[in-house]
Amino acid sequence: MFDLLDDAAGVPPFVARAVLAVLLVCVLCGMVGSLVVGNRMAFFSDAMAHSAFAGVALGYLGVVFSGAGRDSATAGWLVPLVMILFGSGVGAAIVYVREHTSLANDTVIGVFFAFAIGFGAMIFRVLQEVSPFNPDNFLWGSLLFVDETDLLTMLGLVVVVGGLFAWRYNQIVFASFNPSLARTRRVSLRVNNYLFIVLLALVVNLSIKVVGALLINALLIVPAAAAANVSRNLRQMFWLTVVFCVGSGLFGYYLSSAVAFRGSGGHAVKFGPSGTIVVVSVALFFASILWAGVRGRTAAPAVSR
Numbered sequence: 001m002f003d004l005l006d007d008a009a010g011v012p013p014f015v016a017r018a019v020l021a022v023l024l025v026c027v028l029c030g031m032v033g034s035l036v037v038g039n040r041m042a043f044f045s046d047a048m049a050h051s052a053f054a055g056v057a058l059g060y061l062g063v064v065f066s067g068a069g070r071d072s073a074t075a076g077w078l079v080p081l082v083m084i085l086f087g088s089g090v091g092a093a094i095v096y097v098r099e100h101t102s103l104a105n106d107t108v109i110g111v112f113f114a115f116a117i118g119f120g121a122m123i124f125r126v127l128q129e130v131s132p133f134n135p136d137n138f139l140w141g142s143l144l145f146v147d148e149t150d151l152l153t154m155l156g157l158v159v160v161v162g163g164l165f166a167w168r169y170n171q172i173v174f175a176s177f178n179p180s181l182a183r184t185r186r187v188s189l190r191v192n193n194y195l196f197i198v199l200l201a202l203v204v205n206l207s208i209k210v211v212g213a214l215l216i217n218a219l220l221i222v223p224a225a226a227a228a229n230v231s232r233n234l235r236q237m238f239w240l241t242v243v244f245c246v247g248s249g250l251f252g253y254y255l256s257s258a259v260a261f262r263g264s265g266g267h268a269v270k271f272g273p274s275g276t277i278v279v280v281s282v283a284l285f286f287a288s289i290l291w292a293g294v295r296g297r298t299a300a301p302a303v304s305r
Contacts, residue, residue: 017148021150021211022143023249024151025216025249026246026248026249027245028207029220030223030244031238031241032161032200032220033223035176036224038176039176040105043105043106046217047090047094048091048201049217051090052087052213058123059079059082060075062078063079080209084202087201088198090112092197095197150209157203160202164199172192174187175188204220215274218281219281222248222285223248226288230295245281249281252273256270
């Protein structure tokens with residue numbers, strides 16, 4: 001199916017697939033990012049992204065100990081599944097500890113952040129000895145080597161997230177921004193909070209395989225922060241986040257392909273696409289601050305509490 005799109009567009013297959021991957025990931029991050037920033041969960045999403053460091057190691061060990069050996073097909077579905085389950089477990093544990101202790105949110109998140117990184121580093125040593133697989137692609141991603149399975153997975157995730165938001169977006173927003181009002185409307189805070197954690201784990205862990213931890217974390221936070229600077233309400237913030245995220249992703253990828261420098265050997269040297277997208281999104285954030293200043297605004301009421 002995607003080969004037909006490549007031929008019809010008249011561009012190299014890897015370019016068409018990379019652009020489509022950027023578009024799908026940016027749509028996902030745009031939809032979820034407004035809730036992440038509005039609910040002050042930037043550090044939380046960072047911890048979720050880094051929990052993939054341990055999740056990918058556990059996934060590959062599962063492939064080895066299941067007897068799959070060098071079967072890359074088994075790794076293709078088992079590793080993402082373990083990453084999602086591990087990320088969801090870490091997120092749910094953070095919420096549980098936060099609800100049952102008097103510790104500050106950043107303290108609880110910091111503890112689990114350290115656990116995910118430390119546990120991943122411990123498991124990676126074992127993985128290097130027993131596994132023939134290279135887990136780097138799951139951690140750093142590669143837009144130039146996106147395959148059809150990844151695109152289909154991301155497309156399915158867009159449908160799932162879009163359908164879930166169409167069904168429960170108002171309840172999730174209530175639970176996040178005004179818990180007291182949500183209780184009076186008989187909205188279950190616990191159900192919606194845990195549902196959002198699972199949703200965030202799906203988006204982070206499945207997108208990391210395509211774009212890597214650096215880009216997924218930036219796309220979840222920076223475009224939403226830019227939208228918060230210029231939006232007047234939550235609905236406007238949601239749609240501006242999607243627009244800013246998609247715009248930053250596509251324009252950043254275009255710059256990484258169009259701008260080149262001559263190296264010492266006379267070869268054209270181009271910027272990395274992931275890093276360029278991050279820089280473009282940060283530039284958009286500072287532009288939004290300037291625009292808000294021109295309009296005489298210093299903070300966005302959309303995310304005030």
